[in-house]
Amino acid sequence: METISVEEVAPHVTVLTLNRPDRLNAITLKMYDEIEDAVAALSQDVSTRVLVITGAGRGFCSGQDLRDLGADPSASELGRIQFGMAWQSRASHLIRAIHELPQAVIAAVNGPASGAGLSLALAADIRVAARSARFNVAFVRIGLSGADMGTSYLLPRIVGPTAAAEMMLTGRLIDAQEAHDNGLVLRIVDDGKVVDEALSIASAIVANSPFGVRMTKQVLWNNIDAPSLAAAMELENRTQILASLTEDCREAEAAFLGKRAPVFGNK
Structure with missing residues (x-):
């Protein structure tokens, strides 16, 4: 280039x-x-x-x-x-x-x-x-x-x-x-x-989970234009449940309990 x-x-x-x-x-x-x-x-x-x-x-x-x-x-x-x-x-x-x-x-x-x-x-x-x-x-x-x-x-x-x-x-x-x-x-x-x-x-x-970071950015910018607090919370609620079911979340929890740094994949 x-x-x-x-x-x-x-x-x-x-x-x-x-x-x-x-x-x-x-x-x-x-x-x-x-x-x-x-x-x-x-x-x-x-x-x-x-x-x-x-x-x-x-x-x-x-x-x-x-x-x-x-x-x-x-x-x-x-x-x-x-x-x-x-x-x-x-x-x-x-x-x-x-x-x-x-x-x-x-x-x-x-x-x-x-x-x-x-x-x-x-x-x-x-x-x-x-x-x-x-x-x-x-x-x-x-x-x-x-x-x-x-x-x-x-x-x-x-x-x-x-x-x-x-x-x-x-x-x-x-x-x-x-x-x-x-x-x-x-x-x-x-x-x-x-x-x-x-x-x-x-x-x-980068120390945080890839999926969690991507969802945070997405929800943050979408909710700037949310029509109400209730609408913003609905998007947050669905995103949190999605994130809770990822391998990233399981790894973050295991790392926290094991007092070690998490090792995330790229998903």
């Missing part, structure tokens, strides 16, 4: 690194291709339990590379509107695919995360930030709507509607401390340590 790297760095933990450091990892159409392929493969990979996404160099992702987008020959072949709609749909689909991965996803934000880069971070389940991290909704600063690539859905659910509205309407850059204060990131670490922090969280996740 030319624009990303994908590496299993620990048992059951994979790191996907955006690799265009000279452009602060701005996304090209080629990068979309490669991330899509990697995410599709990971969605079927039962051995990977946690995915960490980060950027090479001093940036996480500075957003869409507009020079690359404008140079695509299909823009003139399809027509401006048709090309724009096709690209928009594809970009949005990628964010959804990352968000809906069965694995836990951690964004290790090592620098600027703007526009599409912010959307990539929002697609993760957990975000940790380096002190140099910066975040903004860049779309509104270039004459477009601030509601793009899932931002209008994910951001208010993460930081609340008031903070989301201010970010989306102004396009203002916020630093790592403000991102932490409003709940956008879990914690801040020194520059150069953010992937290590993400891997520490990944290790704690």
Whole structure:
């Protein structure tokens, strides 16, 4: 792959690194291709339990590379509107695919995360930030709507509607401390340590049962939109009974009683 790297760095933990450091990892159409392929493969990979996404160099992702987008020959072949709609749909689909991965996803934000880069971070389940991290909704600063690539859905659910509205309407850059204060990131670490922090969280996740983790993620995000507490509890109840009948659960109980670390399969 030319624009990303994908590496299993620990048992059951994979790191996907955006690799265009000279452009602060701005996304090209080629990068979309490669991330899509990697995410599709990971969605079927039962051995990977946690995915960490980060950027090479001093940036996480500075957003869409507009020079690359404008140079695509299909823009003139399809027509401006048709090309724009096709690209928009594809970009949005990628964010959804990352968000809906069965694995836990951690964004290790090592620098600027703007526009599409912010959307990539929002697609993760957990975000940790380096002190140099910066975040903004860049779309509104270039004459477009601030509601793009899932931002209008994910951001208010993460930081609340008031903070989301201010970010989306102004396009203002916020630093790592403000991102932490409003709940956008879990914690801040020194520059150069953010992937290590993400891997520490990944290790704690991997210590739990594969089925339990996958069901937790699925129920968590489904119940954010639950119509009532009763509906949320019904989904929880069914999931708990399913989990209680797995080999994972029996192994976890045996390990607890035997005062040892559990050894889970990949199911």
